[in-house]
Amino acid sequence: MSSRVLITAGASGIGRAMAEAFDASGAxxxxxxxxxxxxxxxxxNWQRSRVDVSDEDAVASLFRExxxxxxxxxxxxxxxxxxxPTALVEDVxxxxxxxCMAVNLEGAFLCSKYAAPMLKRQRNGAVLITSSTAGQYGYPNRAPYAAAKWGVIGLGKTLAMxxxxxxVRCNVICPGAVEGPRMEGVLEREAAAKGMTRDQVYQGYAAGTSMGRFVEARDIANMAVFLASDAxxxxxxxVIAVDGHTVNPDPKL
Known part of the structure; x- marks a missing residue:
């Protein structure tokens, strides 16, 4: 029987890339x-549900379905x-x-809460939580996001135990700066907060990695498929970063 894979926020961005990659693998x-x-x-070919992961009733209903x-x-x-938000902590x-906490941290918790009994019953399976390199380093002007992404790492390590x-296995994937609409919004807000141009902030992020570039959603998806596999x-x-090797999370230009 092919693997049965649920992906939250699976209709666009990293989630969409994961869905396509798992689909291509036969799941x-x-x-x-x-x-x-x-x-x-x-x-x-995919099952689709509109679900707000911060709403426990909606998550419970999804897992019943x-x-x-x-x-x-x-x-x-x-x-x-x-x-x-992108702001100094005193302005948040x-x-x-x-x-931010409800979606990023509580959403991961709720989905794990309702998935765990299913996975434990069959004594097999995997939980993959998307964190961020913001969950490994402090990021100025991103206190809520960084705190939530640190939090899901603690959740993931506890679930593994x-x-x-x-x-059942649990691993956490930490994307770096990922090309796409969401990151464009971050770049624009951070540029405004720092009094810089969008391109300056972009180059700063890229320069903060040893490979000098952003990653793509498919890079995250490929890691997810591997971590879910028997390999x-x-x-x-x-906690596995897919980020081109971050060496300086907040380079100053």
Missing amino acids: RVWVADVDEAALSGCSD IETEWGGLDVLCANAGVAG RLADWRV ELGPHG ARLVSGQ
């Missing part, structure tokens, strides 16, 4: 997303996230902090 794919327009543009339709789950890609509104005895059967509890 059955279920994408959950809040963006109905993006969902409507997904492959007809997966149980009914698929009879279980083999891989959870807890990928949903938002960029959060509590409401914006809470939204709890699920390992049941044959990584004893890889668990790891």
Whole structure:
């Protein structure tokens, strides 16, 4: 039987690339997303659900549907996230902090909470959580996002310990700066906050890696497929950066 893979925020960006890569590998794919327009543009081969991962009732309903339709789950890609505000910590509104935590950290928690019993029951499977290099380094002007992405690393390592005895692995993927619309928004907001141009901020991020470039969504997707496969059967509890090797997370130009 082919693997059954759920990908949150799977209708665009990194999640969409994951869905395409798992599909190409022969897996059955279920994408959950809040963006109905993006969902409507997904492959007809995929199951699709509109879900806000910060809403426990919605997440619980999704997993009941997966149980009914698929009879279980083999891989959870807890990928949903938002960029959060770009501001000095004293200028961050509590409401914006809470939204960032609700989606990035609580969303990963809720999906893991409802996936765990399924995975433990079959004594096999994998949980993959999308963090960020912001979860490995401090990032000025991104306190809510960095805090949430540090948080999911702690969640992932704990899940590896709890699920390992049941044959289930958990790993955390940390993308660096990824080409695409979301990063463009970050670049523009950071440029405004720092009094720089968008291109200056872009070059700063690129210069902060030893390979001197941004990564692409497919690079993250390829890592996800590998970590979910039998080739990584004893890889668990790891935090793996796919970032071109960050050597300076906040280079000064």
